Amino acid sequence: MSDQDPLVIFTPSGKRGRFAIGTAILDAARQLGVDLDSVCGGRGICSKCQITPSFGEFSKFGIDSKPDALSEWNSVEARYDDIRGLPKGRRLGCQAKVLGDVVIDVPAESQVHKQVIRKRAEAREITIDPAIRLLLVEVEQPDMHKPSGDFERLQAALEAQWQVKAEASLPVLARLQPALRKGKWQVTCAYHVPSGQILEIWPGYFEGPLYGLAIDLGSTTIAGHLCDLATGEVLASSGLMNPQIRFGEDLMSRVSYVMMNPGGDVEMTTVVREALNTLIGEITKQADLAPENLFDMVLVANPIMHHLFLGLDPVELGQAPFALALSGSLDIPAADAGLKMHPSARLYTLPCIAGHVGADAAAVALSEAPNLSEDLVLIVDVGTNAELLLGNKDRVLACSSPTGPAFEGAQISSGQRAAPGAIEHIRIGADFEPVFKLVGNDLWSNEAGFEDAVLKTGITGICGSGIIEAIAEMRMAGIVDASGLIGSEAQVGTPRCISDGRTHAYVIYEPADGPKITVTNGDIRAIQLAKAALYAGARLLMDKLSVDSVDRVVLAGAFGAHISAKHAMVLGMIPDCPVKKVTSAGNAAGTGARIALLNLASRAEIEATVGEIEKIETAIEPAFQEHFVAATNIPHATAPFTGLRAHTPLPDVSYNAASGPRKRRRR
């Protein structure tokens, strides 16, 4: 490059350089490190390197970009335009050559590392750069005088043309010779960057796309997203129940099953792998694909599901010191885990953080990136076990709290899964009368048309988020005191408070036939224990950081997505924080899996992050017990609720006092 050479400026990057006349735009881009895609390596086949020259006087760049600054539209471009069509104004970067000063725009779809914008404002963008790349290569033909295998010449071509070292399994090797001859010595390889393995070979130019699956393997449900690895687009989503439920509803009962039944681990491994294959079948069908189209899977799970899926006996996770067989990430052939995808497909599992804080929590950390946060964030993934992450860019702590299944509607008298017919939202008025909404129905129960709308499903129970709202509303209405006790009809002043053995229950709904839907004192006790465990975990982490409050709270998990922040705080599930600073991350573990599927660098990133996260084992921290005991009460909230309150319970309401709860609340 000399000062006399034409100047080339790329937008939007602003990268610039001088290049000899006749330099292809693709080569100029590569030399400057401009993010311009190419699968065919500049052969005018793939059209990935499309660029838009910008002509005119660019005063900000100080150059005049004239139409003759590029070589003329050539036959390769014309042929490509004929067959596939080039958008107006576009050129192929490998064909257009520099003749004078020029400004070149790289459209978003020509960038290798496309960004996928996530919906939530605080969420990071995902840069699409998957573990598997399509590489078109031109292979030297065999020469009797220099005998070498077709594969060795393919390896040499990949090294020369793409600077990668490649290996291949026997089945892929077996397809090489016909592919080379059919493709006239050009083939496209699906190249897995971390292992250096060629996963598949196509004759000539294969445009793709390749597909992958992000799986969140939960104790109760298995959720999968099928993604286009080139665009990041989610083409199908599917979920099914974890069939291991028949061996035990919660994780510890599954570990017990293994302890009691020799070979029980193998049995559970088999059923969960079968379930994944069922899911693979369903989700590919949904997307009009076949399992063989799937080349990569990223799977996240809690430690016990992680072990059971991988065929590792989880018994050590059931007892101190909760030793994982494997804590690191794994990148193996998917077939090794019995998965039926493309025969060469890969499986990546995220690392586990600790014996109780799994690869699912690592995925949450990847998605929510507390380690990059400026402010102090508490991330809570609520499930049978709640995983908590607390920290910022300086330091991140993690722990797990044994909340039990109450938040998921188990152990709740009228509890049920979040399905049509379940009460999901509830408000209790000053008259102690409830109004509620059902899952999958936008009408409140006192709105016109509600009854017609629920004819089909009926009103069948309360789901996890419903019970939280119900108890919080009961507390705010003065039906429940700080200790969690429901008042009697006489104490509270409503016939909805009925006798329930030695305690009371609050009737939300009484159908013409069938059982009443109530919140019993037993229900409140179960929720109190669960929320106290959750809160104590958060407090323990806050102690370790010597803080009394957090800047923001992220609720993760399907359950977290449906919890009302206000009610969770009334209940004392989470520490004090402005309500608007409590956000839901949806299925953050699934999102983390999807990030690791679409962006190779994120795998190394989360592996490093997990190594730096400080693990706190709640089981051996005396402070956890103290916080737990202190957190069983239900703090009282003044109305209007702002979220800015001390966690310390307000002076208790008491049904025996002259000033009843109702009066107190109105004060």
Place this chain on the structure above:
Amino acid sequence: MSDQDPLVIFTPSGKRGRFAIGTAILDAARQLGVDLDSVCGGRGICSKCQITPSFGEFSKFGIDSKPDALSEWNSVEARYDDIRGLPKGRRLGCQAKVLGDVVIDVPAESQVHKQVIRKRAEAREITIDPAIRLLLVEVEQPDMHKPSGDFERLQAALEAQWQVKAEASLPVLARLQPALRKGKWQVTCAYHVPSGQILEIWPGYFEGPLYGLAIDLGSTTIAGHLCDLATGEVLASSGLMNPQIRFGEDLMSRVSYVMMNPGGDVEMTTVVREALNTLIGEITKQADLAPENLFDMVLVANPIMHHLFLGLDPVELGQAPFALALSGSLDIPAADAGLKMHPSARLYTLPCIAGHVGADAAAVALSEAPNLSEDLVLIVDVGTNAELLLGNKDRVLACSSPTGPAFEGAQISSGQRAAPGAIEHIRIGADFEPVFKLVGNDLWSNEAGFEDAVLKTGITGICGSGIIEAIAEMRMAGIVDASGLIGSEAQVGTPRCISDGRTHAYVIYEPADGPKITVTNGDIRAIQLAKAALYAGARLLMDKLSVDSVDRVVLAGAFGAHISAKHAMVLGMIPDCPVKKVTSAGNAAGTGARIALLNLASRAEIEATVGEIEKIETAIEPAFQEHFVAATNIPHATAPFTGLRAHTPLPDVSYNAASGPRKRRRR
């Protein structure tokens, strides 16, 4: 180390150094690079580091080695001696500590890199250093405050204690936790050096040995040797017919079968893998082992068998330019090739030299090491295809000659495989009367007791080496002329020359019942074509090196082991060379496989050598055709035969001339 520190001298290496008082002999050996074994890393468990202190005045070393120069016999040694017994005078190198100047002898069995002496004088020794090592490690126990997987702690231990980076498959990972707990946090790993994979884990100290198989996969037979990987000892040998014979006797007919029958390659891959599993079953049974005891296999084969075994379609090898799908070596899980050994067992295949010169020829090159030879050596591996290597330490050439199956007794009227009953050696007297010996029988046919000895088998035919001797003897006796024509009874003067259509045949044996055993003119034509191809290949290589003779000839292969050098030269199979310089290497391909099994470094060595061997493709060399045509004649030999003669045929004998062949020969 200071000048004041005691001096330690190791024998037989002569390595010496000064060490601080209290240094363990094992540590001193390691620091000096003395070859002293240890599996347990100095824990007094494995006893591999046994040494013998030599006491007395060593004037050649200038030191006085006194009995108090080592620490006293300690409890670890006493316990070991009690349980397993230590030979008299031996100490454990990890327990005995330096107190003064001392001479330490390292017995052969304590050396890591034991040498296996091969029987033939010119053969290289094999240094035992297999690809799989047993490593005892002590793994840190889990700690809830620093959660990490048991596997990650095993990795850290292997890196700290043995300086290796290790990975493991899911089934091995699944066995880790119970092994660690049973072994009280000590486990022995079978570590595969090239892949870094842990193949198996045993609780505590596992002494071994591990076993491996060296396989020579031929077109006709499959031969295997089961070796102790620690000593190199061959514990069992077994062979079976290649079941692919039913798809075609020779390689090209198998390639044709694939061309004619879609899926025929898969069929042949299946049967040959089944046969290998049968062989694995038989050979392990012989050695009182199970297939699961086998951890490594090295396999060599010609290119077509190599491809068929690996599941690679061989059709490209059937036509120019004879492109191999894969020419390099392969180191993969044995299970990938359908082999039933230990589930984690490895498979290594040697590289192929060219489309016609396979991994078997590479194995011959490894065994016979022409690239290390001072003198010019021609190595001939005779089979359906003959592979030839010619060269010395400066340069090595290779080619393959299409000899056809005549040398193996096929296409020969009375031909048969080398089995009991087959004529293997033959001499024809001045009276044209033959005497012969059968396979598996030491008596000549004119010796007393011969008839009784052969009652059981009968005299059934001629094997490959028998036909070579027969034709050479017939030529020397004057029964056959230089053009290969058998004279008539009248021309030669013996009733053993009978009419056989338009030509004649020579009767070797005429049983009371059943067909005569004869050599027909058709037989001679077949052998002439085969030997001319072989000779032309050798000539072609000699042309390339611009030489007219070679210093020595090595005959390899089962057939090569049985050929009489003298007769081969009379026939003109091999170029001129002193007879005593013609040696047999036996199954050199099998030996090469065994070397690669027992010595890891030899794999890199042969991979490099193969890259340097110059490949000559006979099919496209016009000179090959010329040499072939010129070599069809059978050169006449003067008696006594010395081997030192010009290859140019002597003036032809002619049955029409007055001076018959008999007269001429006696001249």
